Structure formats: C-alpha cells, structure tokens
Amino acid sequence: MSQRIQEDFRNSCLQDVFNMIRYVALEPNIVNATVVHALALKVGCFADLRAATSLLTVYSRTGYFGSSMALFDEVRDKDTIFWNAIMSAYIENKCFEVALDLFVKMIGEGIEFDPTTLVIFISALSNGRRLVQGKLIHGLSIKAGMLSDTFLSNAVIDMYAKCGHLSSSKFLFAEMExxxxxxxxxIISGCLYNNHYEKSLWYLKxxxxxxxxxxxxxxxxxIAACTCLQEFGVGLAVHGWGIKLGCVESHHIAVANSLISFYSQFKDINTAECLFEEMEVKNVVSWNAMIKGFALNGGLQEAFNLLRDMQFVRSVEPDIATIVTLLPICSELMLLREGKSVHGFIIRRVMGSELSVVNCLMDMYFKCNNVEKSEYLFWTVPKEDLVTYNTMISGYAQNGRSWEAQNLFKKLLSWCSTCTLPTLLAILPSCDSPESLEFGRSIHGWHQKLGFLNDILASNSLIYMYIYCGDLLSASTLLCRISVRADVTSWNVVITGCTQNGHFWEALEFFNFMRQKSHVGYDSITLVSVVSACGNLELALQGKLIHGLALKTPAVIDIRVQNSLLTMYGRFGDTESARLIFYHGHNHNLCSWNCLISAFAQNEDAKKALELFRVIDFEPNDITISTVLSACTQLGILRYGKQIHGHVFRFDFNKNPYVSAALLDMYSNCGRLDVALRVFHSSPEKSVSAWNSLISAYGFHNNTQRAIETFHEMxxxxxxxxxxxxxxxxSVCSHSGLVDEGCWSIGKAP
Structure with missing residues (x-):
C-alpha cells in the first residue's frame, strides 16, 4: 500500500472510514469487515483503491473468499497493487492455477507487473514445489530488470531451495550485491530444508x-540444524547467543519451539518442559513439539495428558501433525488401547478423511497385530495412494501374511507400473521361506530394472531375503558384489540372518571374513549374533575369544551384548562366568535376570535359580515364570511350585500356553497328576507344548494307554x-515294552 502515491482525502469523514478499514485489516473479523464495507459505500470512499484493496484482503483472511472475488469484479479501474491483492487472495486459498491465469490476464490487459507481483508468484510456486514455472518467473524477473529487488531475490532463493535445487539458491545468493x-x-533455512545441516551452520558463521x-x-x-547434527554443545552456544540477542523472549514462538525439540532430542525433557511452561503464547507447533518430546522420552502418559489439555485451549486446536506424532509411538510400543483412543479422537474431530492419518492408523493396527482393522481401513478409504499400498503390503508381510502381501503387490503393479524403492522394501519381507525364493528373485529383478541396486538399503534387504529363503550362495554373492560400499548393516544382515536361521557355522565364517577383508568394524549387533552362534554350537574357546574382542570395544557395556554372553556361558555350563558378567555389568534389565536364572536352571542348579527369583528387581514376565517352574520341577518340591503358581495368578499368566505347559510338568514331576490334569483342562489355549507335557506326564506315571489316547485326542x-x-x-512305549505301538509312532513321525 505504501507504494501508491498518497492523496489527501476530501474530508475528515473519508479519512476516518479509511482508518477504520486499516484497523480491521490488522485483526480480520467478518462482522467488522461487513460494517466498514457498508460505511465505505455510504460515505463514498469505496472508489478509493486503498480502501477496496484493504477490504478485499480482509475478506480473504476471514475465510470469505467469495466476497473478495465479488469485490474485485465490482472495481473497474484496477491498478497493479489491486491485481496483486486478488492474486495473493487466490494463493492464500490454495487456488494456484486460477492465480496464474489471472497473472496472464493481467498482462493481457496491459497492466504492468512489479517485483511484488513476482514475489507473490514465486512464493506460491515455492509452496507447490513447481521448479519449471519457478525458473520461468526467474527468467521473467531477469528480463524485466527486477532481480535487483532484494525482496524478489530472497523469494527466488527460497523457491529454488524448496524445490530441491539448492545449488541455484547458493549461486543466486553469492551473486547478490x-x-x-x-x-x-x-539460504540458511534452504540448506536446512535440503538436509545440508553443516552448510546451514557455515552460512550462520x-x-x-x-x-x-x-x-x-x-x-x-x-537450533534445528544442531538438533539434526546431534551437536549438543553447539546448540547450547546458539541458545546462549539467542538469549543475548533477545530472541528467546516469549514472543519468539519459533525459537522456543525449536529449543523444545532440541532439548527433547537430547533427553533433557525437564528443560524442554520449562521452556514450554514459560511460553506466554503457544501455537499448535509448540504443543506438538512438547507432545513429541514426551513421547520420545518415554513419557507417553504425559503426552496423552498434554493432548487432553490442548483441547481446553481455545486458541489452539489439535491438527493432523498432532495425530501423526502420537500414532507412530503407539505403533512402535504396540499400544493398541492408546492407539484406539487416538482413533476415536480422529473420528470425533472428523480427521478420518485425511489420507496421511489413515495410513498411520493402518500402520498402527498392523504393528499391534490387528490385521482385520487395517484391512477395513484400506477397503473403506475413499482414495488410496502409493503410501497406502506400501503400508498394507508391509503390514501383511510383517504379520506373516505373505500370500496377501504378494497378491496386493501384483494388484499395485496393474494400477501403478512404476515401483518405488519403499514398495520393493515393503514386499521383500514376505519372501521368508524357500517356497518364496522364486518370487524374491523376481523382486531382485525389479531392483535391477529400476536401478535401485546402487542403494545400500535395497542391497541389504535383498541379502536378508536370500538368507531367509535358504539361498546362502546368492546372499554371499550379492555381499561380495557390494563389498566396496558395504556398511556394518550389510554385514550384520548376513551374520544375524544366518544366526536366526540356524546357520551358525556360516555366521562365524562371515564374521571372520568381515574382520579380515572388510574395512568395516563390528558393533554390538554383530557381537550379539556371533556370541549366540558360539553358544548354539557350544564352542567354548571361540566364545571366550569373542568375549575378549568385546572387552576391547565400548560395545561390551551394551546390555544386549551382556545378555547374549550370559546365555552363551549358560549353554557352556559355565555358570560362574555367567554370574560374574551379571554382577560386574553396568546395568540390567528383565532379560538379564531371565538369562542368569535360565543359566542356573539349565545346569541343574535350581536352588540358585530360585534364590535369584526371590531378589529380582523387575516384575517377572512369562519367560521368568516358565524358567523358575523348570527349576521347581528339578527340585521336585511341591511347596515351591505352589508358590510360583500363586505368582502365575497374581500376574495373570494362567492364560499363557507356555506357562500352563511348565505348570503341568511341575505338578506331574512332583507326583500330582490330578492337579496337572486340572491345569491342562483349565488352560484356554492348549498348545502343542501342553499336549506334549500331558503325554509325558502320563508316561511318567506309567499310564501308557492314557498317553497313547492323549496322542490320538491331540x-x-x-x-x-x-x-x-x-x-x-x-519314551512311553519303550518303558512299557509296547513295541508295536512304538513302531506305529515311528510310522506317523514326519
């Protein structure tokens, strides 16, 4: 508005009305807008373009865009600024194509554009990531000699950065006088947007x-760059610099939001919470940052409490970003109940039509093993995108529904002929058995056809697929092919895959090859796998050597490495070494206690296993109870077994089939077959372990006929x-001399 030549108003009345219009423009309100519009018409100042422009802007910002368009059509003598105002209104309301058409119409009517016009369009193209059109506007600004305008140059720099063409942004910035x-x-935010965090801090310097x-x-x-680079010290220095400049005051909301995310990322949730509480004015980003901070630091209850408090703040409403912050946390922690409550919130707030929200919900239900709910969301979504298909394919594959995943993948190919890397990564886990090897090879072909084999993540996934399909030769060949650029994850995929699929010797061979031929160092995941392989092969010497390697690296303090060493020494029968590792360890979790209790129980030291159970620092789980019941079975003392049975009811493990099987074994070995039978019949889910335990129990009590009948019932x-x-x-047949029945059993065996 300041660009217009100021003219004196004919009288003070017109000046007063114009002042009122300018005041309403500061805080747009539809009621006030209509009132001043009527006054402008009444006193006759509506013909003044300044008043008309202000009213047009007010209507647009209050959400009454139709009134802006009607006002534009009513004014006959339009100048450049008035055209700029209506084009800005169209862009604000996301009508980019219409705004571009208006620009063409404006030039066609002989109205000269100015740098502000180009700034408006460059900003719109930035938001739409339209690089081609942005280059045309850039060329137009050079041709018109307007690029010397600093505002326009800044807008062009921002456009190139947001369109992923950072080199052009740098060049233009360097050329600015x-x-x-x-x-x-x-340029600093452009580098940050394109993940050039070091360059962002360099420009800052x-x-x-x-x-x-x-x-x-x-x-x-x-601050955002320091968060991404994990530079805590630099971030603290920038925080101090911001305080010195007065940029950390309450009115600098963006700075406070960045600081909340920064401290949350570095596990200093108390500082983040203090910053949040000190903010006098909070926007939705502030609330979302604090909710994410609590969730990242294990404060899920606090995150949900904050969501509840957020709903009582009039100036802020939870948005889609709030939802997509909470749902992935529910997914990763398998919190189905909390995820369902978020789903209910989505329905109440009518956010269910947003595709990003539906995709997050599908992922959450899949990770919480509720496949049917994910399927319902998929079939009822109005319009799916590639992310929707990828989520479904990955969800099916991760839940053991390989056939459904592969069928959906084929359906996707008929709809979208060009696969993306996430799609191929989603389908690969469905190839988890030798029967899927041919399908996996076809996916490998897709990787080659689309040129994804240079991507290390794609290669690692293919190696993992070949190992699970039992084709170690192809996995080894692919690893050798990428050995120059293979990272520690590539080697871990091979070693871990071999260990998990029972190829223990191969896992150790790959580990030796990694150490001898590769420039990549091993980490805690590597050590866990090779220690497990040594334990399964009962290679005591090699296991101790790998323990020595672990002691030379920081990985030895990793709790997963310590737990794998506990299990390994337990399998060697070296309970003393297991005990030393446990008591010299830096920290313990429930798995650590379970590993040591199991080591004692496996080596027939049931008393020490029970003594450990009495002093355990954690609430026991089903693995703890099953292991301790095994110790009670060894001792044959019913009193201890009954006490553990009390724990089963206390912690609600009586529905667990493995715990039921362990209880059945314990009561049978302690001479109470009647109680063992009651445990079996009261178990809601009778697993194969429970049936096996019952057959063994009848044999232990010399009731051979009943053992055979139980087998038939099974x-x-x-x-x-x-x-x-x-x-x-x-075993039952041999103890009873039932040769024919034993031969029949052999005939039935697979």
Whole structure:
C-alpha cells in the first residue's frame, strides 16, 4: 500500500472510514469487515483503491473468499497493487492455477507487473514445489530488470531451495550485491530444508563474521540444524547467543519451539518442559513439539495428558501433525488401547478423511497385530495412494501374511507400473521361506530394472531375503558384489540372518571374513549374533575369544551384548562366568535376570535359580515364570511350585500356553497328576507344548494307554505333532515294552 502515491482525502469523514478499514485489516473479523464495507459505500470512499484493496484482503483472511472475488469484479479501474491483492487472495486459498491465469490476464490487459507481483508468484510456486514455472518467473524477473529487488531475490532463493535445487539458491545468493537478514535466513533455512545441516551452520558463521544481526528465524534454523547434527554443545552456544540477542523472549514462538525439540532430542525433557511452561503464547507447533518430546522420552502418559489439555485451549486446536506424532509411538510400543483412543479422537474431530492419518492408523493396527482393522481401513478409504499400498503390503508381510502381501503387490503393479524403492522394501519381507525364493528373485529383478541396486538399503534387504529363503550362495554373492560400499548393516544382515536361521557355522565364517577383508568394524549387533552362534554350537574357546574382542570395544557395556554372553556361558555350563558378567555389568534389565536364572536352571542348579527369583528387581514376565517352574520341577518340591503358581495368578499368566505347559510338568514331576490334569483342562489355549507335557506326564506315571489316547485326542483336535511329541511317545512305549505301538509312532513321525 505504501507504494501508491498518497492523496489527501476530501474530508475528515473519508479519512476516518479509511482508518477504520486499516484497523480491521490488522485483526480480520467478518462482522467488522461487513460494517466498514457498508460505511465505505455510504460515505463514498469505496472508489478509493486503498480502501477496496484493504477490504478485499480482509475478506480473504476471514475465510470469505467469495466476497473478495465479488469485490474485485465490482472495481473497474484496477491498478497493479489491486491485481496483486486478488492474486495473493487466490494463493492464500490454495487456488494456484486460477492465480496464474489471472497473472496472464493481467498482462493481457496491459497492466504492468512489479517485483511484488513476482514475489507473490514465486512464493506460491515455492509452496507447490513447481521448479519449471519457478525458473520461468526467474527468467521473467531477469528480463524485466527486477532481480535487483532484494525482496524478489530472497523469494527466488527460497523457491529454488524448496524445490530441491539448492545449488541455484547458493549461486543466486553469492551473486547478490545487497543482502539483508531475510537473504541470510533464506539460504540458511534452504540448506536446512535440503538436509545440508553443516552448510546451514557455515552460512550462520559467515553471517556473524559479516556483522549481520541475527533474528528469531536465524536462531530457530540454527537450533534445528544442531538438533539434526546431534551437536549438543553447539546448540547450547546458539541458545546462549539467542538469549543475548533477545530472541528467546516469549514472543519468539519459533525459537522456543525449536529449543523444545532440541532439548527433547537430547533427553533433557525437564528443560524442554520449562521452556514450554514459560511460553506466554503457544501455537499448535509448540504443543506438538512438547507432545513429541514426551513421547520420545518415554513419557507417553504425559503426552496423552498434554493432548487432553490442548483441547481446553481455545486458541489452539489439535491438527493432523498432532495425530501423526502420537500414532507412530503407539505403533512402535504396540499400544493398541492408546492407539484406539487416538482413533476415536480422529473420528470425533472428523480427521478420518485425511489420507496421511489413515495410513498411520493402518500402520498402527498392523504393528499391534490387528490385521482385520487395517484391512477395513484400506477397503473403506475413499482414495488410496502409493503410501497406502506400501503400508498394507508391509503390514501383511510383517504379520506373516505373505500370500496377501504378494497378491496386493501384483494388484499395485496393474494400477501403478512404476515401483518405488519403499514398495520393493515393503514386499521383500514376505519372501521368508524357500517356497518364496522364486518370487524374491523376481523382486531382485525389479531392483535391477529400476536401478535401485546402487542403494545400500535395497542391497541389504535383498541379502536378508536370500538368507531367509535358504539361498546362502546368492546372499554371499550379492555381499561380495557390494563389498566396496558395504556398511556394518550389510554385514550384520548376513551374520544375524544366518544366526536366526540356524546357520551358525556360516555366521562365524562371515564374521571372520568381515574382520579380515572388510574395512568395516563390528558393533554390538554383530557381537550379539556371533556370541549366540558360539553358544548354539557350544564352542567354548571361540566364545571366550569373542568375549575378549568385546572387552576391547565400548560395545561390551551394551546390555544386549551382556545378555547374549550370559546365555552363551549358560549353554557352556559355565555358570560362574555367567554370574560374574551379571554382577560386574553396568546395568540390567528383565532379560538379564531371565538369562542368569535360565543359566542356573539349565545346569541343574535350581536352588540358585530360585534364590535369584526371590531378589529380582523387575516384575517377572512369562519367560521368568516358565524358567523358575523348570527349576521347581528339578527340585521336585511341591511347596515351591505352589508358590510360583500363586505368582502365575497374581500376574495373570494362567492364560499363557507356555506357562500352563511348565505348570503341568511341575505338578506331574512332583507326583500330582490330578492337579496337572486340572491345569491342562483349565488352560484356554492348549498348545502343542501342553499336549506334549500331558503325554509325558502320563508316561511318567506309567499310564501308557492314557498317553497313547492323549496322542490320538491331540491329532483329532487339529494340533500337528512335533518332534518332541514323538520323542515323548516313544519314551512311553519303550518303558512299557509296547513295541508295536512304538513302531506305529515311528510310522506317523514326519
């Protein structure tokens, strides 16, 4: 407005009305807008373009865009600024195509555009990530000789950065003769947007050396860069610099939001919470940052409490970002109940039509093993995108529904012929058995066809697939092919995959090859796998050597490495070494206690196992109870077994099939077959382990006929026998001299 030649009003009445219009424009309100509109018409100042422009802007900002368009059509003699105002209104209301058409119409009517016009369009193209059109506007500004305008140059720098063309932003910035604070902020934020965090801080340093005064935007971007780089010390220095410049005051909301995220990322949730509480004015980003901070630091209850408090703040409403912050936490921690409550909130707030929200919900239900709910969301979503399909394919694959995943993948190919890398990564876990090897090879072909084999993540996933399909040769060949660029994850994929699939010798061979031929060092995940392989092969010497390797690295303090060493020494029968590792360890979790209790129980030191259980620092889980019941079975003392049975009811483990099987074994070995039978019949889910335990119990009590009948009942109930079933049955037959029945059992064995 300041660009127009100021003219005196004919009388004070017109001046008063115009002042009122300008006042309403500061805080747009539809009621006030209509009142001043009527006054302008009444006193006849509506013909003044300043008044008309202000009213047009007010209507647009209050959400009554139709009134802005009607007002534009009513005015006959339009100047450049009035055209700029209506085009800004269209862009504010996300009508980018119409705004571009208006620009063409404006030029066609002979109205000259100015730098502000180009700034408006460059900003719109930045938001739409339209690089081609942005280059055209850039060329137009050069041709019109307007690029010397600092505002326009800043907008072009921002456009190139947001369109992912950072090199052009850097070049244009270097060519600028006059730079203001917005110029520096544009290049700093542009580097941050394109994940060039070090370069962002470099420009910050250059700006400081040239004695340019930083502002809130500068400090906010610098804090965000430090968060991404995990530079806590630099972040503290920037925080101090912001305090010195007065940019950490309550009115600098963006700085406070960045600081909340920064301290949350570095586990200093108390400082983040203090910053949040000190903010006099909070926007939705502030609330979302604090909710995410609590969730990242294990304060899930506090995050949900904050969501509840957020709903009582009139100036702020939870948005989609709030939802997509909470749902992934529910997914990762498998919190189905909390996830359902968020789903209910989404329905109440009518956010269910947002595709990003639906995709997050589907992922949450899949990770909480509720496949049916994810399927319902998929089939009822109005319009799916590639992310929706990727989520479904990955969810099916991760939940053991390989057939459904592969069928959906084929359906996707008929809809979208070009696969993306996330799609191929989603389908690969469905190839988890030798039967899926051919399908996995076809996916490998897709990787080659689309040129994804240079991506290390794609190669690692393919190696993992070949190992799970039992094709170690292809996995080894692919690893050798990428050995130059293979990272520690590549080697871990091979070693861990071999260990998890029972190829223990191969896992150790790959580990030796990694140490001898590779430039990559091993980490805690590598050590966990090779220690497990040594334990399963009962290679005591090699296990101790790997323990020595672990002692030379910081990985030895990793709790996962300590737990794997406990399990390994337990399998060696070296309970003393296991005990020393446990008591010299830096920290323990429930798994640590379970590993040591199991080590004692496996090596027939049941008393020490029970003594450990009495002093355990954690609430026991089903693994703890099953292991301790095994110790009670060894001792044959019913009193201890009954006490553990009390723990089963106390912690609600009586529905767990493995705990029920362990209870059945304990009561049977302690001479109480009647109680063992009651445990079996009261178990809601009768697993193959429970049936095996019952057959063994009848054999232990010399009731051979009943053991054989139980085997027949097991078959009739649809439970497939395992190797342990036939071992128990053969043991019963051999003790009773039932040769024919034993031969029949051998004939039934797989």
């Amino acid at each position: 006059h730079r203001d604070i917005v110029s520096w902020n544009s 250059e700006m400081n050396c040239r004695e340019n005064q930083a502002d809130g935007v500068t400090i906010s971007c610098a 078959i009739d109930s649809g439970i497939s026998p395992t190797n342990s079933t036939f071992v128990n049955l053969l």
